[in-house]
Amino acid sequence: MxxxxxxxxxxxxxxxxxxxxxxxxxxxxxxxxxxxxxxxxxxxxxxxxxxxxxVPNMAARKLKNGRNSLIAVFTYEQIFPVDAQNEFYRFFLGIQETAEKNGYDLLILNNRPTVGNPSSRIALADGAVMIGVNRDDQDIVRLVQNNYPLVFVGRREVSGASTHWVTFDYKKVIAEMVAHLLPCCKEGMLVYVEAKAVEREPRRDKRNYLIEVAQKQGLGVVVVEADENHLITKTEMETIAKAKVAIFDRLSLLHPFESLCKEHGLVLGRDLATAVLEDDWQGTFSNWTRWTNERFSLGALAVEYLSAMLDGKDRESLDRYTPLTLIVSQTSENATGLLSCKEPGAR
Known part of the structure; x- marks a missing residue:
């Protein structure tokens, strides 16, 4: 190492x-x-x-072991200060509480670590945890090449750098979700609806896992990308009505889809079985089949992993994955008894 x-x-x-x-x-x-x-x-x-x-390390001049007992939390997102309505809130709580438990203070760095030299501020800390999907890969490569201890919350691949990360166990819970929805897939397929977004690792991982586990169940997957307003076309809506099963990758797609279903006289859980590959961090989609909110646990795991790096401990004993539990709710709880689906527009 x-x-x-x-x-x-x-x-x-x-x-x-x-x-x-x-x-x-x-x-x-x-x-x-x-x-x-x-x-x-x-x-x-x-x-x-x-x-x-x-960078000059003033604390290191006072400590024989050169350690500050300081962990940086940084992001290229505009998220600090976080509050309970922010999607990164639970991640940050897990980081904060676990850092305190392990004897570390936190250095909060928002947006870019700095302009021109990414190491100058972040290197004040012994190591760092990064939150968010947006990033500057040149900054990351520079930090890694300088052997700076850095752990990502979520799997990240950066060309030219070997990254350390912790993430959710998407594959297992997606397999459970597909098995749950399988009785509704009368046409031998399901529709997967993605939000329009930059292709990042979590988006790609969830899609790949879904296709993989669906194929093992003998199902085809029709992948649909919503537009900038989170809407799908009439033809895509007809495809969902025929398949009877739709899975969505983001919460942002759900309200627009619910409105479309009302327009077409379709009732979720009766005419369609649906689920979302996310937790209900907003607290507004308890009727949707989804998974548990384990963001606190993942933030905590990132700090435990970083602490092991800083202490020179064997990281192989630490699991990189935080388990997720499937929550079956109204949009699919009667999956086995799903009625024949109406055509869009039928009353």
């Missing part, structure tokens, strides 16, 4: 091919006092320090 360490003055001196004293004078603000450094040499030292991600 790679040794996680900060970039030191010695590292910068070696990279710039200059003396430690020159680097110390420039980076500690002593240039021109006890030691004079030429303009070209100073520029080279500053460039190397920036490229390596060096």
């Amino acid at each position: 790679s040794e996680y360490k900060r970039v030191t003055l010695q590292d910068v001196a070696k990279e710039a091919n200059v003396s430690y004293a020159s680097v110390s004078a420039v980076l500690n603000g002593k240039d021109g006092k006890s030691i004079r450094v030429g303009k070209l040499t100073k520029a080279k030292i500053l460039e190397c320090a920036s490229r390596l991600g060096y």
Whole structure:
């Protein structure tokens, strides 16, 4: 396992091919006092320090082991300060409480870690947990190449970097959901409706798992992407009516779909069996078949994983996956007794 360490003055001196004293004078603000450094040499030292991600660690100068007992939580989303109505709220609570339990304080960094040099602020902490799907891969690669301990909440793949992450056990709960809906799939297929969004790992994983487990059950999957207003076409609605089963990837699709069903005289749980591949973090879709809200647990697991990295412990003993439990509700609870579906527009 790679040794996680900060970039030191010695590292910068070696990279710039200059003396430690020159680097110390420039980076500690002593240039021109006890030691004079030429303009070209100073520029080279500053460039190397920036490229390596060096920052002075005031706390490390006070602690023999070089540790701050500080964990950064950062994101490229605009989410801080979080409140109970934010989809990242439970993640943050799990991170906060587990960090406190493990003796860490938190450093909150919103949007970009910094402009121009992503390591300069985040490196004040011993390691970091990242929340959200948006990111700057160049920043991430730079941190990883500097052996900075970083754990993602959710599986992330970054070209040019080996990432550490924890995520939900989507595959198991999706298999349970498909098995539950199987009796309704009279046409040997189901429809999967996705929100219009940038292709990221959670979106891709959920789709791939759904197709995989459906195929094992002998089912075909028709994948539909809603438009910018979360609406599907009349033809796609007819396909759902024929299939009798529809699964949605995001809560944002549900209200528009419920409105379409009313327009076409379709009743969820009677004419159609439906479910969503998400938890009800908004607290407004308890009638939908879904899974449990385990966001707190996943945030906590991210900190436990990061703590193991910082302590040099064997991470193999830590499970990367947080289990999810299927919640069967009104939109599919009578799945085995689903009536023959009406055609769209029928009254």
